Amino acid sequence: MTVQASLAGNGRELTIKIDGRFDFSAHQEFRDAYEGVSSQVNCYTVDMGGTSYLDSSALGMLLLLRDHAGGDSADVTIVNCNQDVRKILTISNFEQLFKIQ
Template identity: 65%
Template sequence: MAITSVPTDDGQGLTIVIQGRFDFGAHQEFRDAYERVDITPKRYVVDLQGATYLDSSALGMLLLLRDHAGGESAQISLVNCNPDVRKILAISNFEQLFEIA
């Protein structure tokens, strides 16, 4: 599992890239990706292109990110989801909470 975060040039956004299994083993690394940055982003993008697996703890981590980013007013996009990941997000009704592209 590798999780990296890259701020946008204007400092208003943060892209978090997930590689490999997104499960409880990634909890601290995922939190560090958005809590230990030198900016306060207004927008977040979680790039799931490299995610090979996603479980219920990963869904919980996404909800923690949403709370950190402002809850209802959070601007978070989940992008590059493979069909399996997209299905899990749909079953969990995450399209009600996140922009899924």
């Protein structure tokens, strides 16, 4: 499981790429990916193209990111989900909290 964060050239967009299993073992690495970044960031993208598994603790971590990004006014997009991950997000009604592409 790896978490990689990259900041766009303008300093306002952060992409967090998650590869492998997204579960509690990724908690600290995932938080570190966005907490230490400039306060200028106003757009977050979570790339799950390499994510093979998602559990309830991962859903909680996504909610923590949303709170960090501004709660109801947050601009957080989840992209490149495989069918299984997308199903979990849909069952959890996350499409009401995040943009899912």
